[in-house]
Amino acid sequence: METLRGRAFTFGDGISTDHIAPGRLFHLRSNLPELARHVLEDARPEFASQVRPGDVVVGGNNFGQGSSREHAPTIMKIAGVSAVLAKSFPRIFYRNCINVGLPAIILDTSPIREGDELEISLQEGTIRNHTRGETYTFPPLPAVMANILADGGLVGHIRKHKDFKMT
Amino acid sequence: MGKTLAEKILSSHAGHDVRAGELVIVRVDLAYVQDGTGPLTVRQFDKLGFSSLPHPGRAMIFLDHASPSPRQELSNDHKFLRAFCGKTGAILSDVGSGISHNIVSERCAIPGDIIVGADSHTCTNGALCAFTTGMGSTDVAVAMGLGRTWMRVPESWKIVAQGAFPRGVFAKDFMLHLIGMVTADGANYKALEFTGPAMTALSMPGRFTISNMAVECGAKVGLFNADAVTRKYLELLGRPEAFIALAPDPDALYEREIVIDVSTITPTIACPHTVDNAKPVTAVEGMKVDQVFIGTCTNGRLEDFRQAAAILKGRKVAAGVRLLITPVSRRELLDGLADGTFQTLAEAGGIITGPGCGACVGVHEGVLADGEVCLSTQNRNFKGRMGNPNSFIYLASPATAAATALTGKITDPRHFMP
Numbered sequence: 171m172e173t174l175r176g177r178a179f180t181f182g183d184g185i186s187t188d189h190i191a192p193g194r195l196f197h198l199r200s201n202l203p204e205l206a207r208h209v210l211e212d213a214r215p216e217f218a219s220q221v222r223p224g225d226v227v228v229g230g231n232n233f234g235q236g237s238s239r240e241h242a243p244t245i246m247k248i249a250g251v252s253a254v255l256a257k258s259f260p261r262i263f264y265r266n267c268i269n270v271g272l273p274a275i276i277l278d279t280s281p282i283r284e285g286d287e288l289e290i291s292l293q294e295g296t297i298r299n300h301t302r303g304e305t306y307t308f309p310p311l312p313a314v315m316a317n318i319l320a321d322g323g324l325v326g327h328i329r330k331h332k333d334f335k336m337t
Numbered sequence: 338m339g340k341t342l343a344e345k346i347l348s349s350h351a352g353h354d355v356r357a358g359e360l361v362i363v364r365v366d367l368a369y370v371q372d373g374t375g376p377l378t379v380r381q382f383d384k385l386g387f388s389s390l391p392h393p394g395r396a397m398i399f400l401d402h403a404s405p406s407p408r409q410e411l412s413n414d415h416k417f418l419r420a421f422c423g424k425t426g427a428i429l430s431d432v433g434s435g436i437s438h439n440i441v442s443e444r445c446a447i448p449g450d451i452i453v454g455a456d457s458h459t460c461t462n463g464a465l466c467a468f469t470t471g472m473g474s475t476d477v478a479v480a481m482g483l484g485r486t487w488m489r490v491p492e493s494w495k496i497v498a499q500g501a502f503p504r505g506v507f508a509k510d511f512m513l514h515l516i517g518m519v520t521a522d523g524a525n526y527k528a529l530e531f532t533g534p535a536m537t538a539l540s541m542p543g544r545f546t547i548s549n550m551a552v553e554c555g556a557k558v559g560l561f562n563a564d565a566v567t568r569k570y571l572e573l574l575g576r577p578e579a580f581i582a583l584a585p586d587p588d589a590l591y592e593r594e595i596v597i598d599v600s601t602i603t604p605t606i607a608c609p610h611t612v613d614n615a616k617p618v619t620a621v622e623g624m625k626v627d628q629v630f631i632g633t634c635t636n637g638r639l640e641d642f643r644q645a646a647a648i649l650k651g652r653k654v655a656a657g658v659r660l661l662i663t664p665v666s667r668r669e670l671l672d673g674l675a676d677g678t679f680q681t682l683a684e685a686g687g688i689i690t691g692p693g694c695g696a697c698v699g700v701h702e703g704v705l706a707d708g709e710v711c712l713s714t715q716n717r718n719f720k721g722r723m724g725n726p727n728s729f730i731y732l733a734s735p736a737t738a739a740a741t742a743l744t745g746k747i748t749d750p751r752h753f754m755p
Contacts, residue, residue: 184521184611186719193699194724196403197410200376200417212726232522232555236719238457240377240473260555261526262457266473312360314487324475325384334362334487 174252174273174290176224178282181213183230187263189213190234190242199241206245223250226288228279230256234263243267243274253290255279255297268315271323277308292319313337339586341493342560343528346468346583350451357492357590366450368480369397371437372404373698374455376414377474378481379421385475387482393426396481397445399437400430404693407701427481435666435692436634438462441469442545443574443668448563448581453480458634458716460551463529464544465570466563466583471552491528491557492592493585498535500600505751507644508543509636509714509734510605511535512550515597517605517615525555527592530585535599536561541570542640549635550716553612604749606712607732610720618737618749627709629654629742631735632663632690633697636714639669639678645739646681648753654686655745661703662687663695685742699724712741 189212191205198205210217210227227233227246233256234242243266246254253273257280267274273292282288286301297306310316317335321327327335340348341357348355350363370378375398390396398418406412415432422429430440437454438461446452448466453459457471472486480486496515529551536544544561551559561567563583571580604618631637631645642662654660662682664670670692673679679689696703697715705711705728713723718730733741736750743753 188699188719188721192721192726194704194721196373196698196700197408199373200410200414212721232525235521235555236457236717237373238455238459238471238473239374240455240475244377258522258525260522260552261557262471262473262552265476269473269475312489314360324479325381328385328479328483333483336360336362336487 174224176222176226176252176288178226178228178284178286178288179217179221180282180284181227181229181233183232184235185213185229185233186236187234187239187242188236191239191245202241202244202248205241206248209245209249218249221249221251224252225250226290227251227254228282229254230279231258233259235260238262240266240270243272244270247272268319269324271319273319275308277306281306338590339588341528341589341591342466342530342583342585343468343491343493343558345585346449346451347488347490349449355490357490359490360487361490362485362487363451364485365453365480367395367397367441367445367452368454368477369399369437369441370455370474370477371399371401372411372414372418373402374474375418378455378478379417381475381478382482385478385482390425390427390481391484394428395484396425396427398422398427398429399440400432401436401693402698403700404432404691433667433691436637436694438549438634439665443666447579448567448583453477453486457552458549460556460558461545461549461634463548463551463559464541464561465567466560468558470557489526491526493528493530494524495591495594496529496531497533497594497596498531498599499533499596500535500598501538502535502599505604505736505749505754506599506602507734507736508539508546510602511599512547513605513607513615513732514602516550516554516613519554521553521611521613522555527556529556529559531559531561537564540640541566542638545638546635553716604734604737604751606737606747607718609718609729609731612717612732618733618747621747622749624747625710625745626658626712626741626747628659628661628703628705628711629738630661630696630703630711630713630715631738632661632665632695633715634665635716636735637663637665637669639673641714641735642673642678642682645735646678648736648739648750649685649743650681652685652743654742658742658745659703660687660742661690661696663690663702664692666692696723712738712747714738
């Protein structure tokens, strides 16, 4: 599994899927590249123009709450986000991230500051903060979710195994 | 050791006994999507390599979010979904039929079922003692194609509601109160079981309101026992054979128990921009509103409109306030036309729309202007939810909504109740 590296974009608690993929852009859901130009617009209007491939979204509590719209993690991935870190995730968003192949990592994000250079190893379960010279650890995913993520998402996983690989 | 409702239902669908904390594959009785999540499901269904549905009668497609379509892009999405139903035999619930969750209640949910939907409020049918939960588009595409999904068996919380609801206090007030207490992520991944005398006495519409909002404190599902109230509801719908009595074992293990005496609750309101920002209505009474919306999968049933009509009858909505009325389904619309409820609401100045999600999802039928305030009976008040990030949404019961529409300011409904 590759190492992910990029700058931290920090967000507060309770970022909802309405912040990430606003309901007023409902009509763009069948045009994901266009919808991705508005990713996280209602939390940080400048985000889509600033994010670069590899960058990391860092949230607080309950990042991704609300609607089941999978378009939210999908457009984060399309925009180049390599991983999303948060203190907690609601279950639908967490599952959706893994299903679209976007690593969602639960850890105490409070030491991470805007712009910090982060390097994530999914295999080791570590995040190196090069800006602060700190290393954080996170627990591994349950086997089925790790398998889905390793297969690049749920589509690749099911195409490969024809079922869920639970162990 | 006995089983919780979640453990019972998941065990029966896993083919072996399961316990909280286990990850299991379960059979799915019904998988559904709506017009916001469905087009992606259909595209993923194709990418997954599925070409047909193993059980076409266990897949449903609902056109309810943009209903009828306000834009060509969404009209094309609708056309795309209708074509999928034509090709695969999935059941189509077209524009004007109503909101997915309520159609599922009316037509097919059975106590003990497992139902997954690409909509976070799929948990609504926990009120019928079905294990119903929201998932993303791809998860539901797999559930449609394989007839199964994986789940973590949730730990359960027992919510015991004692006492009787006082005047002006309803299921919505109870749930906003509970979410305020538990917080938006307090029950993440858990199954809630609602029990106690106040829940046993509660009507099915009230139970749907509560189960619908289980996700707003993070829960995977909010379950009620399948009891005499459930039986009567299914009989009235003409499907008495669907009833199966279901309750947890007396020695089931709960992670947490919360006891609430509902007689101590007052009319409750969630303030912008989070559902757990719950306060007594009296704390914000007098706040001017521009729009009042009564409807949605939370509070768009005839019982809800009757509560509003009891307050609005013979009166007029305040000048400068738009009162939007959106029934949850065609069935509820027809029943409310037959008994005069919608006549009363229209005479008071209400704008009656066709059945569906209406203004709740920010697509059409009541998008707010910059700086405007809406009091809504919906389940969510996130920034931008109703189509404008510069507007403000308060959540309350249909009675509080009706009283607020009359005065143009957030109003305690008890002022207008006998």
